[in-house]
Amino acid sequence: MTVVETLILALYFFVLLILAVYGWHRYYLVYIYMKHKHEQPVPKGTFDDLPVVTIQLPLYNEMYVVDRLIDAVCQIDYPREKLEIQVLDDSTDETRQITQLAVRRHALRGIDIKYLHREDRPGYKAGALDEGLKVCRGEFVAIFDADFIPKPDFLMRSVHYFTDAKVALVQARWGHINEDYSLLTKIQAVLLDAHFVLEHGSRNRGGCFFNFNGTAGIWRKDAIADGGGWQHDTLTEDLDLSYRTQLRGWQFVFVQDHVAPAELPVEMNAFKSQQHRWAKGSIQTFMKLMPRILQSDQPFKVKAEAFFHLSANFNYPLMVVLSVLMGPSMVIRYNMGWYEMLLIDIPLFFAATASVANFYMVCQRELYPQTWTERLKYLPILMSIGIGLAVNNTKAVLEALFHQPSEFVRTPKYAVETNGDEWSQKKYRQSVAVQPMIELALGLYFTGTLFYALANGIYGTVPFLMLFQVGFLYTGMLSLFQQYGGDSAVAVVQGKEA
Numbered sequence: 038m039t040v041v042e043t044l045i046l047a048l049y050f051f052v053l054l055i056l057a058v059y060g061w062h063r064y065y066l067v068y069i070y071m072k073h074k075h076e077q078p079v080p081k082g083t084f085d086d087l088p089v090v091t092i093q094l095p096l097y098n099e100m101y102v103v104d105r106l107i108d109a110v111c112q113i114d115y116p117r118e119k120l121e122i123q124v125l126d127d128s129t130d131e132t133r134q135i136t137q138l139a140v141r142r143h144a145l146r147g148i149d150i151k152y153l154h155r156e157d158r159p160g161y162k163a164g165a166l167d168e169g170l171k172v173c174r175g176e177f178v179a180i181f182d183a184d185f186i187p188k189p190d191f192l193m194r195s196v197h198y199f200t201d202a203k204v205a206l207v208q209a210r211w212g213h214i215n216e217d218y219s220l221l222t223k224i225q226a227v228l229l230d231a232h233f234v235l236e237h238g239s240r241n242r243g244g245c246f247f248n249f250n251g252t253a254g255i256w257r258k259d260a261i262a263d264g265g266g267w268q269h270d271t272l273t274e275d276l277d278l279s280y281r282t283q284l285r286g287w288q289f290v291f292v293q294d295h296v297a298p299a300e301l302p303v304e305m306n307a308f309k310s311q312q313h314r315w316a317k318g319s320i321q322t323f324m325k326l327m328p329r330i331l332q333s334d335q336p337f338k339v340k341a342e343a344f345f346h347l348s349a350n351f352n353y354p355l356m357v358v359l360s361v362l363m364g365p366s367m368v369i370r371y372n373m374g375w376y377e378m379l380l381i382d383i384p385l386f387f388a389a390t391a392s393v394a395n396f397y398m399v400c401q402r403e404l405y406p407q408t409w410t411e412r413l414k415y416l417p418i419l420m421s422i423g424i425g426l427a428v429n430n431t432k433a434v435l436e437a438l439f440h441q442p443s444e445f446v447r448t449p450k451y452a453v454e455t456n457g458d459e460w461s462q463k464k465y466r467q468s469v470a471v472q473p474m475i476e477l478a479l480g481l482y483f484t485g486t487l488f489y490a491l492a493n494g495i496y497g498t499v500p501f502l503m504l505f506q507v508g509f510l511y512t513g514m515l516s517l518f519q520q521y522g523g524d525s526a527v528a529v530v531q532g533k534e535a
Contacts, residue, residue, distance in 0.1 A: 038369070038373075042369045045362060045365055045366055045369060046366055046369060046370070048358070048362060049359070049362040049363070049366040050385070052355045052358050052359045052362070053359060053385045053386065053389065054385060055352075055355055056352060056355055056356070056359065056389040057385050057388040057389045059345070059349065059352055059389075060388050060389040060390070060391075060392035060393065061388065061392060062345050063392040063393065063395070063396045064392050064395065066235050066236060066239045066240075066396070067235060067239070067395065067396060067399050069239035069240075069242070069243040070234070070235050070238050070239040070242070070399075071399075072243075073238075073239070073242035073243060076242050077293070077294075078198070078241075078242075078290050078291070078292060080197035080198045080200055080201070081198075081200045081201040082197070082200040082201075083197045083200065084196065084197060084199075084200060087115070087116060087119050087196065088119065088175075088176045088177055088196065088199070089119050089120075089121065089174055089175045089176050089177075090115065090119060090120055090121070090175045090176070090177045090178070090179060090192055090196065090255070091120075091121040091122075091123060091169075091173040091174060091175030091177070091178050091179070091258075092110055092113070092120070092121070092122045092123065092178075092179045092180075092181065093123045093125055093166055093169050093173070093178055093179070093180050093181075094106060094107070094110065094122065094123065094124045094125060094180075094181055094183070095125045095127075095162050095165045095166060095180070095182065095183075096124065096125060096126045096127065096128055096132065096136065096183055097126075097127045097128055097129075097132075097158070097161075097162075097447050098128045098129060098130050098132050098447075098465065099128070099132050099183035099450060100128075100130060100131050100132040100135055100464070101450060101451050101452040101463060102183045102184060102300065102450045102451075102452050103132055103135055103136050103139065103183060104135060104139050105186060105452060106181065106183050106184075106185065106186070107122075107124065107136070107139040107140070107143065107150075108139070108143075109185075109186045109187055110122055110181060110187060111143045111146075111148050111150065112189050113187060113189055113190075113191055113192055114189045114190055114192070114193055115192045115193065117147060117148065117149065120148075120149060120192075121149045121150075121151070121173060121174050121175055122143075122148065122149065122150040122151065123150075123151050123153060123169045123172075123173060124136055124140055124150065124151065124152050124153065125153050125155075125165040125166065125168065125169050126152060126153065126154050127154070127155050127158045127161075127165055128154075130464075133154065136152065137152055140152040153165075153168065153169060153172075155168065159269075160267070160269035161269060161444070161445035162251075162274065162445055162447075163267040163268060163269040163274035164267070164269055166180065166267050166274075167266060167267040170258065170261065170266075170267070173258070175258065176257070176258055176259075177196065177199060177255050177256065177257055177258060178255065178256045178258050178261070179191070179192065179195075179254070179255040179256075180251070180252055180253075180254060180255075180256070181252050181253060181297075182251065182252040182299075183450055184299045184300040184448070184450040185252055185253060185297055185298070185299045185300075186214065186297075186298045186299070186300075187253070187297050187298075188296075188297070188298070191209070191295075191297060192255070194292070194295050195207045195209065195255050195292070195295065196255065198290050198292075199255075199257060201288070203286075203287065203288045204257065204287070204288050204289070204290055205256065205257050205260030205261075205264070205282050205283075205287035205288060205289060206249050206254055206255065206256050206257070206260070206279070206282070206287075206289045206290065207254060207255045207289075207290045207292060208237065208247075208249055208250060208253070208254040208289065208290070208291045208292070209253045209254060209292055209295040209296060209297045210233040210234070210237075210253075210291075210292070210293055210294075210295060210296050210297070211229055211233060211250070211253060211296070211297060211298075211299050212296040212297060212298035212299060213225075213226040213229070213298070213299065213301050214298045214299065214300055214301075214454050215300055215301055215303065215453050215454050215455070215458075216301065217456070218301070218303055218453060218455075218456060218458075219303060220415075220418065221302075221303065221305060221308065221422075221515070222301045222302075222303060223415055224415060224418060224419050224422050225301045225302065225308065226301065227397055227400070227401065227412065227415055227419055228397075228419065228423075229301075230400050230401065230404055231396055231397050231400040233250075233291070233293070234293060234400045234403055234404060235396060235399065235400050236346075237291040237293075238291060238293055240342060240346070241289065241290070241291040243338070243342075244336075244338070244339070245338060245339050245342040245343070246279070246280060246283045246289075246339060246342070246343055246346070247279070247289060247291060247346075248275060248276045248279035248280070248346075249275045249276075249278065249279045249289070250275060251273075251274075251275035252297075252299075253297035253299070257287075260282055260285075260287045261278065261282070263282065263285050263287070264278055264281040264282030264284075264285055264287070265278070265281045265282075266278075269445075270321070270325070271318045271321035271322050271325060272314045272315075272317050272318035272321060272443070272445055273314070273315060273318025273319055273321070273322055274318075276318060276319060276322050276347075277318075277321075277322045277325065277326065280322065280326050280330065280343070280347075281326065284326075284329065284330065284333055284335070300450055300451075300452070300453060300454065302448050302449070302450075303451065303453050303460055304449065304460065304466065304519050305512065305515040305516045305519055306466070306469055306516050306519060306520065307448050307449045308448075309426070309429045309472075309512070309516065310446050310448060311448040312426055312429060312430055312433075313429055313430065313432065313433040313446075314433075314445070314446060315350075316350040316353065316430040316433035316434060316437075317433035317434065317436055317437045317443070318437075319347055319349070319350050320347075320348075320350055320351070320433070320434050320437035320438065321437045322347055323347035323348055324437070324438075326347070327343070327344065327347060327348075330343050330344075350430060350433070350434055351434060353426070353427045353430035353431045353433075353434055354431045354434055354435070356424060356427040356431075357427050357428060357431045360424075360427065360479055360482075360483075360505060360509075363483075363486060363502070363505070364482065364483075364485070364486045364489070367486065367489070367490065367495065367498060368489070371493060371495060386498075386501050390420065390501065390504070393420055393423070394416050394420065397416060397419060398413060398416065401413070417504065417507075418507070418511070420504055420508075421503075421504050421505075421507040421508035421511060422508055422511060422512060423508070424504055424505050424508035424509070425476060425507075425508030425509050425510075425511055425512030425513075426508075426512060427508075428472055428475050428476050428479070428509075428512075429472060429512070432472070449465035449466065450465075451463050451465070461519070466519075466520070469516045469517060469520045472516070473512070473513040473514075473516040473517050474513070475513075476509045476510075476512050476513030476516070477509070477510065477513035477514065477517075479505075479509040479513075480506055480507075480508075480509035480510030480513060481510075483502055483505045483506035483509065484506055484510075486502055486506075487499065487502045487503065487506055490502055
């Protein structure tokens with residue numbers, strides 16, 4: 038082999054090895070979850086006199102869903118004299134008028150609901166929450182984003198956990214009101230289910246840190262202040278505050294069977310924007326807090342889990358490198374001989390990918406014991422979409438590493454709940470740039486690599502190559518179709534039922 042070929046293979050296997058390590062970490066999370074499976078959290082007691090709770094609703098240009106949100110929150114079952122609702126509206130469009138009318142309508146019913154508007158948006162969502170905290174009267178603060186429809190019993194099922202003076206946060210699991218709208222929404226539902234059930238569940242019950250998800254949770258107001266308050270030097274103010282607060286000794290509680298329904302993004306570009314914000318914010322939080330975490334007196338398992346949690350998005354640049362190297366490395370290894378590739382390459386790939394399949398399979402079995410086998414058909418496309426996001430999230434990671442500033446771009450919501458609901462003619466559609474073209478180019482690159490493998494009888498690599506091929510082609514094509522295609526074209530590419 039030449040020096041160049043040696044370097045290509047060395048880098049290829051190094052990247053694959055790191056991805057395999059993170060893959061084995063998923064097995065560890067499943068193990069911890071199963072070990073503590075029956076340790077459901079229960080409140081330490083109940084309040085004889087219910088505390089005052091403030092519900093904060095941060096908004097920015099949410100004209101299609103704001104009425105739905107406010108109506109649902111005003112139906113929450115809690116003594117009126119103990120409940121305050123703050124509508125924190127930073128909107129710049131007609132959302133302001135819709136929101137003000139909704140607030141006045143419910144205020145006339147005797148509900149303590151207040152409208153707060155900022156002409157500019159310093160700190161974005163974090164700044165709005167912080168402004169609301171300054172004037173709220175609640176001892177505890179619940180937060181709901183605009184795409185949520187909290188159930189009437191949300192507060193009564195959550196507030197009693199705070200009878201334990203050490204508890205700072207109670208986080209509910211997200212539900213999905215439009216899971217069956219399209220293939221994209223089905224995949225998102227599976228991704229989020231695993232995040233909550235296996236990541237939150239294993240970390241919380243295993244004695245490690247987990248994070249508030251920015252919505253569908255209740256904070257102890259004093260704990261927010263003790264943790265350093267809402268800060269906006271990262272795009273994930275919720276993740277940042279979560280770790281700072283837990284480092285101060287506060288405890289979090291995740292209640293798996295307490296579900297807050299929400300609307301999933303129906304547009305690939307909105308989904309990408311959301312993933313970009315989460316990926317960039319997590320790396321920003323990693324750089325901001327990881328030194329403090331490592332220097333703390335927390336147990337080793339807490340520090341190790343925090344490292345894997347906060348650094349997970351570094352996998353995306355590695356995935357892009359792996360994608361570029363996969364073709365030439367396969368040619369090199371084929372010329373070396375079939376057995377070397379079989380004994381080294383495929384086991385590493387299997388370790389990196391089988392853990393993903395197992396991770397999501399276990400989650401679906403836990404949530405849907407009667408029907409989970411029917412959901413297994415989504416695993417291949419789920420894995421493909423995870424790969425297809427590599428370009429989008431690599432950009433986010435690089436922006437974080439090089440301290441490139443960006444706005445807090447909220448995910449558009451269109452009040453899409455059933456298959457008959459349309460969104461493509463509504464406002465807030467996000468534009469696409471050069472990124473989908475890169476994804477399509479990678480998809481075509483893997484198409485060529487796949488043909489090479491088939492032509493040369495390298496069949497062991499075919500399933501893995503197809504995951505990459507489908508992932509990049511799907512994310513790139515759907516982005517372009519939803520931006521420029523008509524309604525019928527969008528429906529076909531999304532997999533939406535007629």
